[in-house]
Amino acid sequence: DSGVTQTPKHLITATGQRVTLRCSPRSGDLSVYWYQQSLDQGLQFLIQYYNGEERAKGNILERFSAQQFPDLHSELNLSSLELGDSALYFCASSARFRDSPFGYTFGSGTRLTVV
């Protein structure tokens, strides 16, 4: 157990729908990062939050949004889902904002299947 909790582990939904993925960071970590891993692809950085504020944005679609709550858990919202959104979505956490990536701890991911 890495200490980073992601729910649900699996999600199957239809095109056009909206889903919410949840991440609880490791105790004491203030930064949360979201990554997308499509089939046979590396991890694509989506977005980072630090202590409730958005700090960095990667290749995140406009249909996707995220937030980090006062208790530091984060949610990734995916709307108007398309077949191509099917992927593994990982959350990682680290202690500080300008943390070296050595401090990232990954969760086990949420596998999203859009049918």
Place this chain on the structure above:
Amino acid sequence: GQQLNQSPQSMFIQEGEDVSMNCTSSSIFNTWLWYKQEPGEGPVLLIALYKAGELTSNGRLTAQFGITRKDSFLNISASIPSDVGIYFCAGTFNNDMRFGAGTRLTVKP
């Protein structure tokens, strides 16, 4: 952008064999990282490299940070069945981290 090209895409080897995989980029990176991902789990950091030319070992794993800062390799010696997984390289530059597409390793007993 800073793209990482990781090769090979997959490897099928016999237990006991040595393995070598590498990552190259047209851009320089400040650090190179190697992660392993097992089925159903997130990536776990194996080795971190901090400066050009650095050679670091972690048990049967050895990785090097290329002199040009544009490449890195990972070697696994005397592979065992539990080495199975996907190995990712990652490079960081100004706190931005990019991942390679991964090398899927299969080890036959």
